[in-house]
Amino acid sequence: MMRIPFHKPYITEEEIEGVVDSLKNGWLTMGKKTIEFEERFKAYIGSQHAVAVNSCTAALHLALRVIGIKEGDEVIVPTTTFVATAEVVNYFNAKPVLVDVERDTHLIDVEKIEEKITKRTKAIIPVHFSGQPADMDPIMELAKKYNLFVVEDAAHSLPAWYKGRKIGTIGDITAFSFYATKTITTGEGGMATTDNPEWAERMKILRLHGISKDAWKRYTKEGSWEYDVLENGYKYNTTDINAALGLAQLKKADWLWERRKHIAERYNEAFKDYEELILYRVKEDRTSSWHLYPLKLNLEALKIDRNGFIEELKNRGIGTSVHFIPLYRFTYYKERFGYTPQEFPNSEWVFERVLSLPIYPGMTEEEIDYVIENVVDIVKTYRR
Numbered sequence: 001m002m003r004i005p006f007h008k009p010y011i012t013e014e015e016i017e018g019v020v021d022s023l024k025n026g027w028l029t030m031g032k033k034t035i036e037f038e039e040r041f042k043a044y045i046g047s048q049h050a051v052a053v054n055s056c057t058a059a060l061h062l063a064l065r066v067i068g069i070k071e072g073d074e075v076i077v078p079t080t081t082f083v084a085t086a087e088v089v090n091y092f093n094a095k096p097v098l099v100d101v102e103r104d105t106h107l108i109d110v111e112k113i114e115e116k117i118t119k120r121t122k123a124i125i126p127v128h129f130s131g132q133p134a135d136m137d138p139i140m141e142l143a144k145k146y147n148l149f150v151v152e153d154a155a156h157s158l159p160a161w162y163k164g165r166k167i168g169t170i171g172d173i174t175a176f177s178f179y180a181t182k183t184i185t186t187g188e189g190g191m192a193t194t195d196n197p198e199w200a201e202r203m204k205i206l207r208l209h210g211i212s213k214d215a216w217k218r219y220t221k222e223g224s225w226e227y228d229v230l231e232n233g234y235k236y237n238t239t240d241i242n243a244a245l246g247l248a249q250l251k252k253a254d255w256l257w258e259r260r261k262h263i264a265e266r267y268n269e270a271f272k273d274y275e276e277l278i279l280y281r282v283k284e285d286r287t288s289s290w291h292l293y294p295l296k297l298n299l300e301a302l303k304i305d306r307n308g309f310i311e312e313l314k315n316r317g318i319g320t321s322v323h324f325i326p327l328y329r330f331t332y333y334k335e336r337f338g339y340t341p342q343e344f345p346n347s348e349w350v351f352e353r354v355l356s357l358p359i360y361p362g363m364t365e366e367e368i369d370y371v372i373e374n375v376v377d378i379v380k381t382y383r384r
């Protein structure tokens, strides 16, 4: 039996050498490599500014802080996302207002946003689920009409394109993740991109305790011990060790994407003729990063449910995951905001059926074959 984990990061000698160089040169925390990482990242995305932080969650938090989210505000968030997207809204004692997703794309359903907008609504956080960009044109139009900010959760979408535009250049601020399982990784890390110089500057100050500009330089030759604290900040800076990893990974980002795209195409081709399986839809006008390969089960045609299917794959050595447990199912969201599954029929429908198959650049053709053969075998065993 083969063993195929759900994810393996793609780490080569280049990443190892970069980290070793940071360790040897003695500059461990945020410094020149971080600045180089930011420069390369914004060039790759095509944004005016990039601010490196220690997670995507931190990037989302700083974004909401600089656009001015306050207690009592409301922020529109899709149901089907990682908890970080809504958690950052709670940091302000603002309310994450959940909106149902589409059944075929699992993206926020733009038809259902407007009815949730109130006088208190300040922002929308679209999530580019699995790497497919959300419907950015209608979202930006709604934002314009109601004077809202758009902060994109791009944790999955490096790289991805919406009508030819790269994700990271469309909304007011975009937050990327370099968590261990994401499309490029720094172990832990994140980046905020924006075209607004004031916001970029303020996020740079806030990420290191609110200390006046270039605080990290106080330990360099040019630096001095003196500094000021301009406002109450956070400990959200990244390190040069992480940035060294990021620099090596960013160089490969396009190739890593080609590999994931190849795997997605092989799965799509192999599964398309099975009525027991429901392929994930990517809309025609956009390109997914294929961070995830979501597959849904046609439960009406099968004698096995989603959890049983995952168990079968596990018994055959194949790791899977579920993206995501919708937020309204969590105790905190139920108790604090009173959300119920009945309000979000599409999210429930997706959640009952969906699983994520392994899709990472290091997968061999034999490993892809093995996943395909086993999915098909389980389907044939359990079809009605």
Ligand SMILES: *Cc1c(COP(=O)(O)O)cnc(C)c1O
Binding pocket: 054, 055, 056, 057, 058, 081, 082, 084, 085, 127, 153, 155, 156, 176, 177, 178, 179, 189, 190
């Ligand atoms: C991973 C993830 C995050 C959080 O990223 P971190 O870098 O771990 O903070 C946010 N949103 C989504 C959709 C994610 O998948």
